[in-house]
Amino acid sequence: MSSIHNFIFKGLPSRVVFGAGSLQNLKREVDALGARRALILATPHQKELAQDVSAQLGERSVGVYAHAIMHVPIESVTQAIGETERQRADCLVAVGGGSTIGLAKAIALQSGLPILAIPTTYAGSEMTPVYGITEAGRKRTGQDPRVLPRTVIYDVELTLSLAPLITVTSAMNAIAHAAEGLYAQNSNPVISSMAEQGIAAIARAIPTLHRSPSDLIARSDALYGAWLCGTVLGNVGMALHHKLCHVLGGTFNLPHSEVHSVVLPHALAFNASAAPTALQQIARALEVSDAPAGLFDLATHHGAPAGLKDIGMSEAELDLAADLVVSQPYWNPRPVGIEQRIQIRMLLQHAFEGIRP
Numbered sequence: 607m608s609s610i611h612n613f614i615f616k617g618l619p620s621r622v623v624f625g626a627g628s629l630q631n632l633k634r635e636v637d638a639l640g641a642r643r644a645l646i647l648a649t650p651h652q653k654e655l656a657q658d659v660s661a662q663l664g665e666r667s668v669g670v671y672a673h674a675i676m677h678v679p680i681e682s683v684t685q686a687i688g689e690t691e692r693q694r695a696d697c698l699v700a701v702g703g704g705s706t707i708g709l710a711k712a713i714a715l716q717s718g719l720p721i722l723a724i725p726t727t728y729a730g731s732e733m734t735p736v737y738g739i740t741e742a743g744r745k746r747t748g749q750d751p752r753v754l755p756r757t758v759i760y761d762v763e764l765t766l767s768l769a770p771l772i773t774v775t776s777a778m779n780a781i782a783h784a785a786e787g788l789y790a791q792n793s794n795p796v797i798s799s800m801a802e803q804g805i806a807a808i809a810r811a812i813p814t815l816h817r818s819p820s821d822l823i824a825r826s827d828a829l830y831g832a833w834l835c836g837t838v839l840g841n842v843g844m845a846l847h848h849k850l851c852h853v854l855g856g857t858f859n860l861p862h863s864e865v866h867s868v869v870l871p872h873a874l875a876f877n878a879s880a881a882p883t884a885l886q887q888i889a890r891a892l893e894v895s896d897a898p899a900g901l902f903d904l905a906t907h908h909g910a911p912a913g914l915k916d917i918g919m920s921e922a923e924l925d926l927a928a929d930l931v932v933s934q935p936y937w938n939p940r941p942v943g944i945e946q947r948i949q950i951r952m953l954l955q956h957a958f959e960g961i962r963p
């Protein structure tokens with residue numbers, strides 16, 4: 607060790623079952639939670655998968671509720687809670703991406719039901735005690751230990767059906783957690799080493815998945831990396847990049863993973879001078895000399911959109927976005943307040959146009 611370490615490490619209590627075909631352990635894992643009546647949650651798009659999961663659970667399943675919606679509107683939570691009560695469910699099985707896991711979290715927040723998550727994207731929500739619920743057009747987020755999934759089954763085979771665009775953008779979403787974790791105020795050596803490994807595993811996987819989306823080794827690398835990056839997100843604080851994405855996604859209704867993919871290189875370029883060690887660690891994991899440019903290339907050379915203009919943002923909205931990002935103070939390695947509005951507005955302009963940092 608070459609420096610003096612001072613940190614607090616608090617491992618989050620979740621059980622992870624990882625592997626191709628690991629879904630076959632579902633019944634065992636539901637039993638281990640002491641559950642007898644699991645309700646299976648999914649989006650309408652993944653209803654068929656949820657029905658397979660339900661069939662696999664047999665009498666341990668009380669049915670499928672395939673109405674999860676992006677951003678977890680409060681009305682959908684109320685309806686889903688009604689269903690858990692009607693079915694006398696004693697466990698929530700969430701099979702899908704962050705939207706489905708988000709619905710399970712919102713139900714668990716009120717009911718205290720345990721969650722078994724089966725993630726099928728790289729978003730990482732399954733490893734965090736963070737929830738978000740949208741009410742009257744505003745997404746309220748918070749932390750509660752009850753919403754952390756008790757068990758997570760990562761079955762690589764379930765990610766084979768991820769379309770090319772969400773494969774690369776969701777992978778960039780995962781990298782974003784690790785990248786900001788590396789300069790987090792409350793980081794520690796264990797989380798930093800998970801972050802570096804997570805970035806490296808995903809960076810290895812993206813080019814292969816672009817060429818052959820059903821390569822099981824690359825899918826395994828990507829999901830393993832997503833677990834590591836999700837663990838970082840669940841353990842340490844995030845900064846400017848996540849704030850930018852929250853504002854852009856929440857206020858202008860832009861697609862979650864695509865916003866992360868577009869903004870990350872620019873947020874890191876902004877923070878580079880204040881977090882040189884983290885930037886070096888990211889560059890090392892990517893095997894490039896410059897982290898922001900390397901991430902821009904990794905995304906755009908493999909099918910991700912380059913600019914906010916490509917994902918539905920209008921240039922007229924950039925001023926409001928800059929105002930919102932600097933309006934409330936939060937920790938970032940480089941200060942972000944009213945005094946930095948010009949630089950943040952410029953960052954957004956570059957992200958809008960898709961300029962390589």
Ligand code: NAD
Pocket residue numbers: 649651652676677678702703704705706708726727728729730731732734735736737738764765766767768769772776862863
């Ligand atoms: P998503 O869950 O919205 O999924 C996008 C679409 O892809 C859905 O229609 C889904 O059914 C489909 N899909 C998912 N996996 C698939 C697969 N393997 N094959 C085919 N289709 C598949 O997208 P996401 O990016 O995973 O999640 C985004 C949401 O998660 C956002 O609302 C974000 O705020 C939230 N999130 C929360 C946290 C947290 O810690 N609370 C962390 C990350 C993301």
